[in-house]
Amino acid sequence: MAATVSDVRILIAPDDFTGTLTALEAAAAIAEGWRRGAPGDHVTLRPMSDGGPGFLAVVGHALAGRTLPVVVRGPLGHPVAAEIVIVDDTAYVESAQACGWGQIPESQRHPLEATTYGLGELMSTAVAAGVRRIVVGLGGSSTTDAGAGMLAALGARAWDAAGNDVRLDGGGQPLADVIRIDVMAVRERLAGVDLIVATDVDATLCGPQGAARGFAPQKGATAGDVELLDAALASFARVCATEVQVDTGRDLTIEAGAGAAGGLGFGLLTIGGVRVRGIAMVCDIVSMEAAIAECDLVVTGEGCCDWQSLRGKVVTGVATAALAQSKPVVLIAGKVEVGGQELAAIGVTAAYAVTDTHPGGLYREDDPAASLARRSEWVARQWASAPKAEPPTRDG
16 A cells, blocks of 8 residues: 555655765754655654765764764874774774865865875774774865875885885875885784775776876866876875785775775775775664665755765665665755766656755755755655655656
C-alpha cells in the first residue's frame, strides 16, 4: 500500500554546505523546512561526511568517544585549533581542520606554499595518546603538497641535487627540487599503528582531474601555478617511487584517492596507509543502510553539486545506497551543476537548487540556514502533493 502523507518517513542525510553550514546545521535546516512544508511526515536526521570538512563532527555525533583538543600549525604557518576524536583504540582526525581552505581567507590563499604540516602534528599527537589505529578524513584542503608537510611533521627529510635540505613543509613548489627522501623516522613513529585513509574523492595524483589540475584552481592557483604544481607532484612521486615504494611494486600515483586533499592521499599511501571511500566509512558508522530501509524518501544535499560530487562524495554515496533499496532520492543543493541524466544514473530522483530564482529558492547570503529551510519547505510541499508514482521533475 502506498504511504499517505501522514505516515511518510523522510531520511535527511546531507553533507556540509561548504563555507556556510556544517552537515549538522544543514540537516537541521532541511528538517525545519520539511516539517513546515509537510507537517505529517516523520523526519529522521543523519548528517553525513565523505572525509572532507565536517568529518570529525559527524563521527563525533555518531560515536561515543572522547575529544582531545590540539593546536597545530595551519596551512600558512599560523596556529589553528583542531581536535582528535578517540574511540577505544582508534583516533579520528580531519585534514581540513589542520590544512583546510576554510582556514585561510580567500584573499590570503597561497596554493604554492600551503602545507599539510599540521596534519602530521595531529597524527603524532594521536600516536602519543596510545592509539593503535588512525583514521584520517581527507578533503577540503588548501594544499597541493602531496602530503610532504605531513611527512615532515612526522620526521621525514629530503635533499636536492646539491645535497641541501629541501623544506618539505614549504608547500608544493619546493617538491620539484627533491631528488632523495628519507621516511624511516615516519615509519618508526607509526610502527604498530594501522593507518586508514578516508578520501572524499577517487582522484589520482596527477592528470586532468588530479590534485593540481582538478582542484588547485579552486584553491586560488593560477594556470601557471597549476602547471608548476602538477610537474612538482609528478617529480616528487618519482622520487618517492625510487626511495620509498620499491618494495610495493605499486604505482601509487594512479591509485584512486591519491589525489585527494591536494595529493595528501598519495603521501599517506606512501607510508603504508590503506585507502577507503570516506562516504562508505561514514555510511557504516551511521548505519545508513538500516536507516534507508526504514524510510520512504531520502533527502540529501551539499553546497554545490558539480562533477566532483560524482567522484565519491556524499551525494553519490547516499544516492547509490538508496538506489540499491529502490528508494527515491531528493537532492537540495546550493547550486546544481550536474545534468539530470548524470544524477539519475547515481539514483537521484529530483534535484533542487537553493539559489534558483523560483520563489521556493529565494536565497539570502546573510542567512543560509533560513534560505535552505525555505527551499526545503517548498520541496516538501511538492512531494506531499505529488502522486507517489510520479515524483516532481528536476528543479521543480
